[in-house]
Amino acid sequence: MIKKCLIANRGEIAVRIISTCKKMGIRTVVAYSLSDKESLAVSLADESVCIGPQSASLSYLNLDHLCEAALLTHCDAIIPGYGFHSENAEFAKMVEECGLIFVGPNQKVLKLIQHKNSLKEIVRSLSIPVIDGTQKVIDSDEDLLNCATELGYPLMLKPVTGGGGRGIHIINDTKQLLEDAQRCKSQGFTGLYLEKYIPNSRHIEVQILADKHQNVIHLSSRNCTLQVNYQKFLEEAPFATIHPLLHRKIIQYALSIAKHIECDNIATIEFLIDEHDDVFFMEINPRIQVEHPLSEMISGIDIVEQQILAAANEPLSIQQADIDFNGYAIECRINAQDPKKSFLPSVGIISSIRWPSLKHCRIDTAIIEGQPISIYYDSLIAKVIVWGKTREQALLSISEALNQIEIKRISTNLDFLRYIIKQEGFIKGNYTSDLFNIAYPLWLTQQDEKNSHENQDRLICSKCKQTLTIKQRYDHQNVCEYCGYHLKISASQRIADLIDDETFIEIDAHATSINHDDFPGYSEKLISAKTLTGMNEAVVCGFGKINDITVCIGVLDSSFMMGSMGHVVGDKITRLIETAMDMGVPLIIISASGGARMQEGIISLMQMAKTAAALHRFDKASGLYISILTHPTTGGVTASFAMLGDVLISEPNALIGFAGRRVIEKTIKESLPEEFQSAEYLLEHGFLDMIVDRRHLKQVLTDCLKLHRRDKYE
Numbered sequence: 032m033i034k035k036c037l038i039a040n041r042g043e044i045a046v047r048i049i050s051t052c053k054k055m056g057i058r059t060v061v062a063y064s065l066s067d068k069e070s071l072a073v074s075l076a077d078e079s080v081c082i083g084p085q086s087a088s089l090s091y092l093n094l095d096h097l098c099e100a101a102l103l104t105h106c107d108a109i110i111p112g113y114g115f116h117s118e119n120a121e122f123a124k125m126v127e128e129c130g131l132i133f134v135g136p137n138q139k140v141l142k143l144i145q146h147k148n149s150l151k152e153i154v155r156s157l158s159i160p161v162i163d164g165t166q167k168v169i170d171s172d173e174d175l176l177n178c179a180t181e182l183g184y185p186l187m188l189k190p191v192t193g194g195g196g197r198g199i200h201i202i203n204d205t206k207q208l209l210e211d212a213q214r215c216k217s218q219g220f221t222g223l224y225l226e227k228y229i230p231n232s233r234h235i236e237v238q239i240l241a242d243k244h245q246n247v248i249h250l251s252s253r254n255c256t257l258q259v260n261y262q263k264f265l266e267e268a269p270f271a272t273i274h275p276l277l278h279r280k281i282i283q284y285a286l287s288i289a290k291h292i293e294c295d296n297i298a299t300i301e302f303l304i305d306e307h308d309d310v311f312f313m314e315i316n317p318r319i320q321v322e323h324p325l326s327e328m329i330s331g332i333d334i335v336e337q338q339i340l341a342a343a344n345e346p347l348s349i350q351q352a353d354i355d356f357n358g359y360a361i362e363c364r365i366n367a368q369d370p371k372k373s374f375l376p377s378v379g380i381i382s383s384i385r386w387p388s389l390k391h392c393r394i395d396t397a398i399i400e401g402q403p404i405s406i407y408y409d410s411l412i413a414k415v416i417v418w419g420k421t422r423e424q425a426l427l428s429i430s431e432a433l434n435q436i437e438i439k440r441i442s443t444n445l446d447f448l449r450y451i452i453k454q455e456g457f458i459k460g461n462y463t464s465d466l467f468n469i470a471y472p473l474w475l476t477q478q479d480e481k482n483s484h485e486n487q488d489r490l491i492c493s494k495c496k497q498t499l500t501i502k503q504r505y506d507h508q509n510v511c512e513y514c515g516y517h518l519k520i521s522a523s524q525r526i527a528d529l530i531d532d533e534t535f536i537e538i539d540a541h542a543t544s545i546n547h548d549d550f551p552g553y554s555e556k557l558i559s560a561k562t563l564t565g566m567n568e569a570v571v572c573g574f575g576k577i578n579d580i581t582v583c584i585g586v587l588d589s590s591f592m593m594g595s596m597g598h599v600v601g602d603k604i605t606r607l608i609e610t611a612m613d614m615g616v617p618l619i620i621i622s623a624s625g626g627a628r629m630q631e632g633i634i635s636l637m638q639m640a641k642t643a644a645a646l647h648r649f650d651k652a653s654g655l656y657i658s659i660l661t662h663p664t665t666g667g668v669t670a671s672f673a674m675l676g677d678v679l680i681s682e683p684n685a686l687i688g689f690a691g692r693r694v695i696e697k698t699i700k701e702s703l704p705e706e707f708q709s710a711e712y713l714l715e716h717g718f719l720d721m722i723v724d725r726r727h728l729k730q731v732l733t734d735c736l737k738l739h740r741r742d743k744y745e
């Protein structure tokens with residue numbers, strides 16, 4: 032029996048192996064790279080040996096170092112885990128040449144599995160369907176095209192040097208085939224081959240236990256249909272939603288393949304099921320799988336223990352009939368990835384983790400709080416596995432488990448997992464690979480909406496940087512309650528703030544500008560302004576009541592276009608003034624704008640004269656005009672109607688001026704005072720009558736209007 036074992040791996044699988052070794056009384060030595068010196072596996076193992084720097088190729092993939100480490104520490108076996116060299120016949124050979132036990136199938140089996148094409152031939156000879164593909168690698172474009180025609184589209188283009196889904200392309204036509212083959216080569220992938228692509232497929236795998244005494248049994252199936260970039264992320268066992276006869280057939284296929292190749296240790300045999308329930312052999316993984324805990328949960332058998340026993344030449348102590356499969360298990364892989372960026376790996380330090388506390392919930396992880404997630408290795412943070420008596424119970428448990436998990440300061444796929452387990456297809460269980468393709472875009476849209484809601488929900492005051500919630504902004508009419516800063520608000524918000532409810536009637540609502548002179552880009556600019564603001568032009572005009580006093584009111588909105596004074600705004604303001612005159616009511620205009628609309632040339636400049644003339648007529652008719660200047664009011668607007676009010680009011684800190692500081696300083700060749708265009712400076716110099724906090728504006732306007740009521744004096 033094995034007494035001391037070198038673990039040639041890292042992360043959660045190293046920790047997983049240590050726990051079984053401890054149970055079996057086997058001493059453990061963890062081989063670690065420099066960046067894993069402080070890892071959980073190192074702290075749990077009896078001994079540890081540094082085998083090289085961070086880069087996997089110099090440490091976990093360095094066969095000489097691994098064998099030396101095992102010999103130096105007097106181990107009698109090496110257990111490879113998954114990934115790295117776990118399936119490498121060459122490694123198994125080296126280990127044996129060192130007089131050590133390789134914990135896995137023998138070299139002959141590994142070599143056979145490595146030669147995918149000869150393996151397929153063997154499987155075919157057992158009358159088990161295999162996915163059609165090219166017999167050997169093809170490098171010339173001509174051969175690629177010929178093979179593709181022979182096989183028929185859609186196809187998968189796979190590089191021999193890929194692995195883990197890298198470099199795989201789904202091909203629908205000739206053009207794409209040549210392009211993607213070129214892309215593969217330019218990315219350094221070599222040895223291309225083609226395989227029939229099975230759309231809407233289901234991925235089923237069978238866990239095999241075998242020994243060196245010709246015993247082969249199975250631990251039922253796992254459903255690994257859900258994958259991102261050919262990486263599994265959510266698996267369940269058994270595959271319960273296919274017909275029991277189909278399930279039995281697949282188990283039989285797996286057993287006969289394992290027996291035929293004389294597999295003498297654990298292995299997983301993978302198949303695809305197409306839309307017509309036809310089954311195709313895919314590949315064999317002669318090692319422990321990431322998702323092995325699922326089979327352990329439903330069978331009660333420790334697979335790592337069986338792997339070690341078989342390697343140590345022990346005959347299987349379990350008969351197929353002894354195994355009492357019980358219940359359902361679901362596994363989620365929590366990865367350090369950014370699902371918003373196509374699941375790209377994310378790096379960083381996890382500041383805190385909270386794992387679920389639930390019955391029948393297993394967490395396989397090696398993560399310690401404060402530990403960095405390195406770019407050097409895979410992005411698996413943890414596996415969460417739950418068990419339920421029924422699939423429904425397992426579904427409830429996984430949902431609860433995912434909800435209880437909290438991982439801080441690194442982006443993970445957790446939120447996407449929470450989303451996909453709630454999809455109808457997943458709940459029903461009869462999903463295909465398409466479930467991901469459907470759910471992912473939906474999830475992305477939901478994230479966008481969530482973000483925009485969150486952004487609307489909270490806003491940072493640009494002056495004092497305090498966070499303002501919707502309620503705070505509502506309560507204070509969009510004035511920062513900490514520093515009094517007046518946030519920018521829309522024309523419709525201003526009308527809602529000032530005009531009595533349900534009394535506002537808009538006029539000329541449909542008037543909208545057109546590009547008279549075919550000014551380049553103006554038509555597009557108008558369309559985008561209209562779509563973004565939902566307005567037809569940069570001013571809203573109409574009449575309504577302020578504390579029961581009827582007024583005509585126009586409000587400019589600078590978010591439409593800073594250069595507001597086009598022919599339509601000029602017309603609307605003029606018609607508003609005339610309406611006020613006809614109705615015999617006061618006029619209020621709230622300005623916020625940059626002035627001339629250059630795209631309309633001289634027509635724009637004429638609006639200044641037109642509005643000013645209308646105001647002159649209004650004045651002659653003894654109309655009251657209150658002009659309210661808000662941030663920013665400049666250019667042609669200041670130079671015409673905005674400065675012509677009988678009463679000039681401004682909001683605090685508003686920028687009011689004609690030209691900008693730089694232009695004025697250049698023209699008059701003098702430097703200007705610091706605050707010269709602020710409302711406060713203008714008030715001090717007699718340009719304004721008062722500065723009014725937005726929260727008091729309605730009251731001030733009411734007082735003003737009452738003071739000037741004609742009927743009071745008539």
Ligand SMILES: [Zn+2]
Binds near residue numbers: 492494496497511
């Ligand atoms: Zn503030």
